[in-house]
Amino acid sequence: MSRAFVSLTDGPKRILKGHPNIVHLIDAAWHKTSNDVYEVFILMEYCPGSLYSIMSAKPLTV
């Protein structure tokens, strides 16, 4: 999780924000639940479909 945060909270986040082909990060929050455990929430833009589901719905048949 820490890796995701490094790349989301510094420069790249600002530069990639607004690119039409990158899912947007809206906000993120985290809090410590116990000694070394963090609960992390990442709010992303909603995309109704996925390539995986499109391919599953259109099988390749001979």
Add this chain to the structure above:
Amino acid sequence: MTGGGIIDMMNRRLRERLTEADILQIFIDVCEGVAAMHNLRPALLHRDLKVENILQSSDVLYKLCDFGSASPVAPRLPANTQEIRMLEADLNRHTTLQYRAPEMVDPYLRRPIDEKSDVWALGVLLYKLCYYTTPFEEHGPLAILNVQYKIPPYPAYSSQMNSLIGMFRFCVRF
């Protein structure tokens, strides 16, 4: 009784799969997203490009997601066996075997992992969009290292499409 039923069914099924135009539409969007990452300074690698990480926002707009594996290019090659093992563990955790470039399959090659490694994965992704399987599914890591794959006879695509898939061979450093 004629064969019309079967012909109709085959035609319907031919229509249902992704067309070459569909595939190019998806692929262009993915390439644009990857290009935006690679054009950052320092460049950011996605490292886990695959079908599962592409979302559809509208009929004609596809988006890249899952940046949990993203990282900048390492400043230098691993210097010793211990560093190679650490790199290997990191790759096993953050990347997907079938989409891995040779330098990721065998870190002992000590070849740089950079933008070209993402471009390799783009080639694998394009192959999967066309043929619904990855090019190295059958023969595994050895086939990746030797860049050995076959273009299935069906479905048929234009020769330009198969040349585009073949582009990822130029990502290999020897």
